[in-house]
Amino acid sequence: MCKAHHHVVEEIDLDCVVQEEDIKHSEQLKASFRAAGVRAVGLLGSPGSGKTTLLETLVPRLMKKRRVAVIEGDLATDNDARRIQAAGAPAVELNTDGACHLDASMVEKAFAQLPEPKPELLLIENVGNLVCPVDFPVGEELRLAVISAAEGEDKPLKYPAAVLRTEGVIISKTDLAPYVHVDPHKMAAYVKTMNPRSRVFFSHFDATGQLAIEAADGGSNLEDWLIG
């Protein structure tokens, strides 16, 4: 059947990666960050997983060791940038007006808006979404997925790209685990089974109202790992 068909239609191989421009742009951005002595770290996770709360705690601690700035991504409002500024670091808010992820050109523009001197450690909080941001690197050296215990025990398994295509996972809100019938250790074990090289951390509010963050895998603490 194909003979006639072949005469009429010519098949041309293309093999073009559709996200190639985005990937290239991210690589260029990473190179220019490196050249400027900036280490970029990305945070991604569902809305309400605790990304900004984590940053509010981390920023003052990291500022003791490095010059820190934050880029916040949200569909709307500058609430998160204001929270980070209140925590002491310069922050720029990117409103995507509905877009499901940040991209490298948005981050490049936001970085230019950060005051001088530019940071040594740049934390980039992506739009709340456990799916799309994974596909769009924005010049980061490390990417971290934040998954809260309240989202359900099997979330690492249900969102494999978020575990396989990041360097670390923070299982947040472990203080809620008993109320939502979730075992955070099982979540950590899922992550390690899926991606043995991934770092895993737990976070929860302790009795004094402080966010406590601990390594769940016996490795270095989160701050040291982020600083690199």
Add this chain to the structure above:
Amino acid sequence: MHEASLAANVLKIVSRAAAGKESRVRQITVSVGQLAGVMPDALLFAFEALKKQTLLTSATLKLEKEPVTACCEDCGHEYQPQAFPYTCPICQSHVFRITNGEAVTVKRMEIKKGD
């Protein structure tokens, strides 16, 4: 929900490659990696909607699933992992690097030959 921008990129890549023969492009084959956060139906829908604004109005989009491929970091063997934990069939190592299944790729296009 970034399938619309992916569909626009597919149309851009094919238009560029077709260079003057856009109206003769028929089937475009695109592979979608299993780890690319892409919804096939949304990609097809966006393609159909956006192609009307291009010269590729006779083109149809065919999607293929691209499985995950892992490269064993211990022995270098490339394999298609099945279930977690990903295990190298040669040396049983669990340490790997993903080599395929993350991208959306325009594989090929068919162009109707001119008279």
